[in-house]
Amino acid sequence: MRVKLYHFPMSPPSRGALLAARAVGVPIEVVFIDLxxxxxxxxxxxxxxxxxxxxxxDDDGFILWESRAIACYLADKYAKNDQLYPKDLKKRAIINQRLYFDSSFLFVKIRGIFFPILFQGKTTIDKAAKDDLNTTLGFLEKFLSDNIWVAGDNYTIADTSIYASVSSLVATGWDISLFPNIKRWLNECSSLPGYAENADGAKTYGEAVKRNLAQK
Ligand SMILES: N[C@@H](CCC(=O)N[C@@H](CS)C(=O)NCC(=O)O)C(=O)O
Known part of the structure; x- marks a missing residue:
């Protein structure tokens, strides 16, 4: 196959890129790299x-990393239409804003809490970090009060990216009851192509976190 994705299912960014590929519908060879x-x-x-x-x-020798850059490239090159990543400048700019929100706020905070629990022997979550992540989730809650999906009336690569992050968080048992729009959107996300595949990886991530938190 021409298009290959080097992938590790536990990794939220890796699942974000794969969800984008599934939404685009490009035939893809998934190569597992066990981190x-x-x-x-x-x-x-x-x-x-x-x-x-x-x-x-790896698209026929063209190598690209960074999950969101991969999503943009696959949508631009292989999607049947531009719904996932519109050409319209303003619509595209909002999607980019949400992608950067995920890469520089939301996922960074999720990683900041769970990386030390997964790999560095930490067994607790600090209150300040928890409050900070909930503040960030509050911004996502606001985006979803104006739109059905993260950046408008249909799902885009902003949803596939952010869903990979949030589904991992939810799998750890994070309380999202304060965020009714996020809860509603999570239900909508069950219609994303590749949903079940993502759920498997998120479950492994969540179970590993819960196992390590239980060591208190
Ligand atoms: N910003 C990057 C983050 C990628 C990333 O952090 N990947 C981690 C797994 S979650 C990884 O490959 N770690 C192994 C390493 O860097 O050696 C993206 O969105 O693709």
Whole structure:
């Protein structure tokens, strides 16, 4: 197959790129890189991506990493129409804003809480970090009070990216009862192509977090 995605299912950004690929509908070969076995440091992979992170895309020799850049590229190149990533400047700008919101606020805060629990022996969540993440979720709640989807009336690559982050958070048992619009949107997201595949990875992520939190 021409298009390959190097992927690790536990990783939220990796699932975000895969959800985007599924929404686009491009046939894709998924190549598993087990981060728990440090396979990303294998010589062959580092040759492709010296930053050795997943997801990484290989489109017939064109290599790209950063999940949201991958989503934009796949939507621009392979989507049947421009609904997932409109050409209209203002619609596209709002989607970009939501993508950057995910990459520089929402996922960063999720990672900041759960990376130390998953990989550095931490067994608790600090109140300040919890409040901070809930403040950020409040911004998403606001986006979803104006729109059915994250950036408008249909789902876009902003939804696939943010859903990968939020579904991972929910799988850890995070209380989202304060956010009725997010709850409603999470139900809508069950219609996303690749939903079940994402759910499996999010479940593994959530279970690993819960196991480590239980070690208190
Ligand atoms: N901003 C990047 C984050 C990618 C990232 O942090 N990937 C992690 C897994 S969640 C990874 O590959 N870690 C292994 C490494 O960097 O060696 C994206 O959205 O693609």
């Amino acid at each position: 728990l076995k440090k396979e990303q440091l294998n010589e062959d992979f580092v040759k492709i991506n010296p930053q050795h992170c997943i997801p990484t895309l």
